[in-house]
Every structure is written in structure tokens, then in C-alpha cells.
Amino acid sequence: PLEDAGAAEAYQAMADFWLDGDAEGVASLVHEDGLTVTSGPNAGRRTQYSPSQAVYYFKNLFQSHQTVSFVFDKVQGGVDSPRAHGMATWTRRRAGQDRDQTIRLMCVLARVGDGWRLTEIHTIR
Numbered sequence: 001p002l003e004d005a006g007a008a009e010a011y012q013a014m015a016d017f018w019l020d021g022d023a024e025g026v027a028s029l030v031h032e033d034g035l036t037v038t039s040g041p042n043a044g045r046r047t048q049y050s051p052s053q054a055v056y057y058f059k060n061l062f063q064s065h066q067t068v069s070f071v072f073d074k075v076q077g078g079v080d081s082p083r084a085h086g087m088a089t090w091t092r093r094r095a096g097q098d099r100d101q102t103i104r105l106m107c108v109l110a111r112v113g114d115g116w117r118l119t120e121i122h123t124i125r
Helices: 005-020 023-027 051-064
Strands: 035-039 045-049 065-077 083-094 100-112 115-124
Touching: 005 023, 005 065, 005 083, 005 100, 005 115, 023 051, 035 051, 045 051, 051 065, 065 100, 083 115
Parallel strands: 035 115
Antiparallel strands: 035 045, 065 083, 083 100, 100 115
């Protein structure tokens, strides 16, 4: 369980921004050292984005996929840990399609001073 209120707030903010398709909002949570995104089988594709590049990554993501739901099912870490892990279920619909697709995302936060910043998003297949 997530004992750290700040990390829980960061995950809630991320979920709210994601549901709204707010690319700038999600990108505002990205760590100053950037965001690592992995996808594909065995995390085959690994891309690093700076905070400013992350805005365009999320804009493209939200343009090509309409979010039906985005929920953090499980979060752990915080308090004495420098990192927190959140498992999200994202149900989305590709533009022009009528079938929903559900994917799992592992979202990693790192502690920065008193706050938390998004450092990694891994697609779990």
C-alpha cells in the first residue's frame, strides 16, 4: 500500500489529467531528468523524453486514443522509499474504431524534495 500522501496525490493528479486528455497536465508531473517510456514485447521499445518533449508524446497519445477509463488499481512505495510504483488500467478507443482496448501501465514516481515526479511508464502486455 502507498503510505505517502504526496505520492497518492501525484497518482490521483495523473489519473485526472489522463482522463481529461490533458497532455500539459500529465507532462507537468514529469521529472526534470525526463521520462522513460517502454512498450512492446519484453519492453522492446524504450524512449526517453525530456519534460518538454513529454508534452508532445502525451498530445500524440491522446489524439490517437480516446480514454474511456484510467484507474490506478494498485500503488506501493512511498514514505521511506525514493520511488513509488502504480499499476494503472487504461481502457481506450483508437480514433475511428468502435472497440475498446484495455492495457496495463506501470507508472513509476521518484521523490523530489517534498514532492513526487513521474519518471517511467511501462506498458505491461
